Amino acid sequence: MNVGVNSSRLNLRLDGWRSRLLLIALVSCFAGLVGRAAWLQGFHAGFLQQKGEERYSRVIEMPASRGIIRDRNGQPLAISTPAESIWASREDVELSPAQSKSLAGLLHMDPRELAQRLNGGGRGNFVYLRRQVTPEVAQQIMDLKISGLFQQHGFHRAYPKGEETAHLVGFTDADDHGQEGVELAYQKDLGGSAGARRVIKDRAGHIIEDVESIRVPRPGQDIALSVDGRIQHLAYRELRNAVMVHRAKAGAVVILDTQTGEVLAMANYPDYDPNNREHLSGAQLRNRAITDTFEPGSTLKPFTIATALEAGKVTPNTVIPTGGGQMTIGTSTIRDTHPFASLTVAQVIQHSSNVGAARIALTLPSETLWNMFTDVGFGQTPKLGFPGEAGGRVRPFRSWKPIEQATMSYGNGISVSLIQLARAYTIFANGGQLRPLSLTRVSTPPSGRQVISSQTARQVTDMLELVVKPEGTAPAAQVKGYRVAGKTGTAHKVVGGRYANRYVASFVGFAPASAPRVLIAIMIDEPAGSSYYGGLVAAPVFSALMGNVLQMLAVPPDDPNSSLFDAPAAGAGSAEDT
Amino acid sequence: MSRLNIVLFALVVVLAIGVVHAQHRARRLFVDLQKEKDTAEQRVAEWNQLQIEQGMLASSHRVEDSAVHGLQMQLPPSSRTRMIVVGQPQIQGVR
Numbered sequence: 001m002n003v004g005v006n007s008s009r010l011n012l013r014l015d016g017w018r019s020r021l022l023l024i025a026l027v028s029c030f031a032g033l034v035g036r037a038a039w040l041q042g043f044h045a046g047f048l049q050q051k052g053e054e055r056y057s058r059v060i061e062m063p064a065s066r067g068i069i070r071d072r073n074g075q076p077l078a079i080s081t082p083a084e085s086i087w088a089s090r091e092d093v094e095l096s097p098a099q100s101k102s103l104a105g106l107l108h109m110d111p112r113e114l115a116q117r118l119n120g121g122g123r124g125n126f127v128y129l130r131r132q133v134t135p136e137v138a139q140q141i142m143d144l145k146i147s148g149l150f151q152q153h154g155f156h157r158a159y160p161k162g163e164e165t166a167h168l169v170g171f172t173d174a175d176d177h178g179q180e181g182v183e184l185a186y187q188k189d190l191g192g193s194a195g196a197r198r199v200i201k202d203r204a205g206h207i208i209e210d211v212e213s214i215r216v217p218r219p220g221q222d223i224a225l226s227v228d229g230r231i232q233h234l235a236y237r238e239l240r241n242a243v244m245v246h247r248a249k250a251g252a253v254v255i256l257d258t259q260t261g262e263v264l265a266m267a268n269y270p271d272y273d274p275n276n277r278e279h280l281s282g283a284q285l286r287n288r289a290i291t292d293t294f295e296p297g298s299t300l301k302p303f304t305i306a307t308a309l310e311a312g313k314v315t316p317n318t319v320i321p322t323g324g325g326q327m328t329i330g331t332s333t334i335r336d337t338h339p340f341a342s343l344t345v346a347q348v349i350q351h352s353s354n355v356g357a358a359r360i361a362l363t364l365p366s367e368t369l370w371n372m373f374t375d376v377g378f379g380q381t382p383k384l385g386f387p388g389e390a391g392g393r394v395r396p397f398r399s400w401k402p403i404e405q406a407t408m409s410y411g412n413g414i415s416v417s418l419i420q421l422a423r424a425y426t427i428f429a430n431g432g433q434l435r436p437l438s439l440t441r442v443s444t445p446p447s448g449r450q451v452i453s454s455q456t457a458r459q460v461t462d463m464l465e466l467v468v469k470p471e472g473t474a475p476a477a478q479v480k481g482y483r484v485a486g487k488t489g490t491a492h493k494v495v496g497g498r499y500a501n502r503y504v505a506s507f508v509g510f511a512p513a514s515a516p517r518v519l520i521a522i523m524i525d526e527p528a529g530s531s532y533y534g535g536l537v538a539a540p541v542f543s544a545l546m547g548n549v550l551q552m553l554a555v556p557p558d559d560p561n562s563s564l565f566d567a568p569a570a571g572a573g574s575a576e577d578t
Numbered sequence: 579m580s581r582l583n584i585v586l587f588a589l590v591v592v593l594a595i596g597v598v599h600a601q602h603r604a605r606r607l608f609v610d611l612q613k614e615k616d617t618a619e620q621r622v623a624e625w626n627q628l629q630i631e632q633g634m635l636a637s638s639h640r641v642e643d644s645a646v647h648g649l650q651m652q653l654p655p656s657s658r659t660r661m662i663v664v665g666q667p668q669i670q671g672v673r
Contacts, residue, residue, distance in 0.1 A: 068626075076633050082623045135623075160633025207612050208605040233638035557661075 057200050057211060063153055064192030066176055067220035069169055069183070071229040072262075072441050076160055077169050078183065080176070083156035084138030085131040092148030093118055099146055106141050107133070131174045132156045157183075161229060163271040164236040167287035168227060168439075170387075171274045180285065182225065182439065184387045192220035224441045226262035231255055234548050235265040239522070242541045243269045246505075246527035252289040253541070254422040255549065256519040258510055260445040261426070261435035263384075264518070264549070266290075266419075291388040293415040294504045294523065297491030298352045298473075298534070300411030302428065302460050305349060307372040308360045309456045316346045316459050322355040329403045334358050350466035352473045352488060354410045361409030362402065369405065370397035375451045376424035376434060378416050384439055392416040411491060418506075422521035425508050428464065428485070429516035432457040461485045465513050468539075474507060477539035479547045481557035483513035486542060488534035493526070502526045507538035511546050512558040518549050 040048065069078040086107065095103070095118070104111040107130045117127055131154075133141075138151045157172045159165065170181020177191070178184035195217025200209040235253045243251040255265040272284040286292060308314045325339025336353050348356030361369060373379065379394035393415045400408070407413050416424075419437065427434050433448030464485035468477045474488045486509020492499040505527055510519040522538040522545075531537060634640070645651040 065622075068629075076629050079626045079630050079633075081626050081630065158630045160630050161637060164637075164639070206609055208608060210608070230638055237639075 056202075057198055059196055059198050059214065060207075062195040062197060062217040063155070064194050064217045064219045066155060066157065066172070066192065067190040067222045069186075069190070070222060070224050071227050071232070072224060072264075073229060074224070075229045077165050077225065077227075077229070078157055078159050080155040080157055082135055083132040083154055084135055085152040085154055085174075086129045086133060086138060086141055087150055087152060088118060088127050088129055089148045089150070090118055090125050090127055094147055099144055103141065103144060103146065103149075106137055106144075159274040161232070162273050162275060164233055164267070165227070165229075166271050166274045167268040167285075167289075168225075168232075168266050169274065171277060180387065181287065182223070182386075185385045185439075186223055189223060190220045193218045226257070226260075226264065226438055226441050227266065228264050228552075230552060231549055232265040232267060234545060234552075236267040236269075236271075238541050238545050239267050240269050240271075242522075242524060242537065246524060246529040246531070246537050248524045248528065248537075249526040250283070250288055251522070251524045252287075252292075252418050253523075253545070254289050254419050254521045255545070256422055256426065256437065256521075258426050258429040258516045258519045260442045261423075261437045261448075262442050263419075263437060263439050287386070287388070288523070288525075289418040290382075290384070290386050291390050291417070293390045293392045293417050294506075294525070295414065295491045295494065296411040296416050296421055296506065297489035297504065298354075298357075298410055299421060299487050299489035299506050299508050300414065300416075301349060301352065301357045301409065302464060302487055303372055303376060303424065304357050304361050304369065304409040305345060305463065306428075306452050306456050306460050307364060307369055308345070309459055310372075310452050311364060311368055313363045314345050314360060316344065316463060318345050319343070320345060320348060320356045320359050322348075322353055322359070325353075325355060327355040327358060327406075329358075329406055332403050334406060346463045346466055349460075349463040349487065350469070350472045352410075352467075357409040358406035361405055366397040366400045366405050369408070370394065370400075372451075373414065375449075376427060377420055378414065378424065382417070382419055382423060382437060384419070384437055386439065390417045392420055411489060418521050418523045421506075421508055422519060425510065425519055425521070427451045428457050428460050429510040429519055430457070461513055461516075464509070468509075472535075473533075474535035474539040474542075476535060477507060477509055477542045477546075479511060479543055479550065481559055482511045482546070482550055482555075483559045484509055484511045484543075484546065485513040485516075486510065486539075488539060490532065490534045503532040505532055505534040505537035507534050507542045509542055509546070511550060512555060514558040517553065517555050518546065520545055520549070 066080045068076055068080070070076055100111055100114065104114045107114065109117075109130070114129070117129060129149075134156075141149065142151060154174075155176050157176070159169060159171070161169075166181075168181055170183040170185075171179055172183050173179050178187040183190065194215075196214040198211040198214060199207045200211060202208050235255055239251050239253045242248070251269050253265065253267045254263065256262065257264050266287070266289050268286070268288050270284050272280055305314075309316075314320075319342050321342045322336065322340050324341055325336035327334045334354050336351075336355050338351055338353075340347075340351065340353065343351060343353055343356050345356075345360065347353070348360070373394045379392055381389045381391040383389070395404075395413070404413050423434070423437050430448065431454035432450050432452040434451045435448035436446055438446075462485075464487055465483060466472050467474050467487055468484050469475065474486060477484060477486050477488075486507055489504070489506035489508070491504045491506070493502040493504060494500070495502065503526065505524045506522060508519070508521040510516045520542050522541050524537050524541075527537045529537075
């Protein structure tokens with residue numbers, strides 16, 4: 001039949017290149033896949049794995065809480081509580097008028113101010129609406145379910161003792177960093193450091209697995225200050241009263257434990273409320289006891305006398321001619337408030353004679369006097385670690401003229417801070433030893449440096465006891481039942497380079513004089529009332545404070561001549577006579 | 579041989595379910611742990627809050643104020659006070 005067809009079919013053979021082409025195509029497809037797999041698995045794996053993990057793993061910040069500042073009895077002076085910050089992503093915020101109203105209400109904000117925050121002014125998309133709101137309020141805000149509104153965890157710092165400890169404790173800013181006082185000085189210890197960890201979250205946002213800890217959070221350490229809250233309260237109250245009664249510009253009090261060098265209280269006025277820090281001025285903020293220096297005036301005389309006693313130039317009974325209360329050096333005249341023809345060295349202190357102190361100082365080489373001032377810490381920062389510590393000023397002795405040496409002997413032409421003055425006085429209370437001061441609790445008192453002999457310290461203490469006797473300059477500083485040693489100071493202030501009729505009244509003293517425990521230094525700046533003498537302005541504060549502090553510390557009375565308490569009045573109600 | 583295979587297969591299935599179960603339990607416990615940790619944190623915050631409150635309520639200023647004004651208390655005059663020293667004969671008024 002049709003052989004031709006048959007034979008042509010038999011001859012129908014595909015060309016060999018076609019199968020080879022197909023083979024090559026298939027092989028290259030596989031090669032492509034293998035290559036891609038190798039690329040993804042081998043070279044690109046890290047990136048892809050990371051992308052994958054991002055779908056479910058999260059890095060969480062773990063904020064570290066700030067340490068608590070306590071007083072020596074464990075009472076809190078500064079504590080952190082959780083607080084939220086509310087912030088908005090401006091572009092994403094959509095507010096209905098009702099939402100706007102309730103949000104403004106919760107934020108304690110005017111609705112217009114809120115709208116202005118969200119729409120107008122300022123650059124960037126990110127804006128804080130309010131920082132440091134309580135967690136409850138933050139929750140209410142979040143419950144409004146406004147898109148573009150977020151909260152951020154943080155801490156709010158509370159100061160339970162408020163104004164009383166404001167200058168000492170200081171405060172933190174909204175980012176929980178110390179700005180003033182102890183909060184700043186001990187920022188390193190208090191602050192701690194935030195940690196971070198990687199976790200796996202499920203769809204609902206619950207953490208279901210801890211993957212790794214990236215940084216371990218280190219919570220801030222608590223700090224126990226040397227300050228006693230009760231003594232601090234007394235100091236603050238008495239100081240405020242004194243500043244108000246004498247219509248003074250400012251004032252400061254420092255109370256030291258003479259045996260350990262601990263600061264038991266440090267109060268300043270004018271003050272501020274650290275819990276509400278709007279409209280603050282520098283005058284309110286300053287911790288004057290540490291940052292301000294003043295010419296100490298007569299409170300410096302005991303150091304001049306101690307130097308002369310140490311040098312063997314005088315004994316407490318040496319008679320010094322005081323020329324009827326006047327003495328002329330070159331063109332300048334030194335005057336005494338209460339003129340005497342002559343005084344013993346002890347009486348020079350008791351009556352606070354400028355002429356007497358100057359005469360004694362002029363028998364000494366200037367270097368000896370300068371050494372004493374420097375040895376007790378004048379002219380150097382006290383190294384408490386407190387921000388803004390002032391060092392005061394003691395001019396180099398080579399440049400002293402005789403008149404300057406004379407005036408310096410009674411505290412003019414030299415500047416010190418109140419805390420320096422308080423510390424310097426501890427040499428008399430401490431048998432001649434000068435210890436470093438401490439703002440934190442001290443378990444074993446650090447060893448001091450012997451500045452004067454214990455005999456000189458005793459002699460000066462005896463003189464300082466005369467000051468509060470009826471003939472002295474500060475009978476108002478007496479404390480019932482205790483022997484008190486102290487010295488008044490009334491210094492003219494230097495205004496614009498010359499001495500003005502403005503004064504700094506001061507008193508530094510310690511008790512019980514037989515075995516000193518507590519030292520109090522008081523400075524009242526520009527008392528504007530009828531009296532401005534240290535013995536009238538500062539000494540009564542000392543007396544009130546010292547009496548209370550000694551009783552609080554249960555120090556037994558040491559004065560055999562006056563009892564702690566008056567005799568029961570004849571026939572007085574419940575008091576029985578024995 | 580095939581019987582051993584079946585036994586092994588069954589074992590694998592059981593163990594696989596066990597793994598899933600253990601994983602689930604671990605996660606559930608972890609969530610509980612997280613909750614407890616959160617609670618602990620809240621308690622600390624509350625404790626701090628209470629300490630602040632106590633500090634403010636027990637402040638010397640407040641106590642003094644309510645003693646003087648609220649309870650009409652006053653410091654006894656020294657004529658009506660007597661000091662007692664432990665282990666020593668009583669010190670009386672004036673010496």
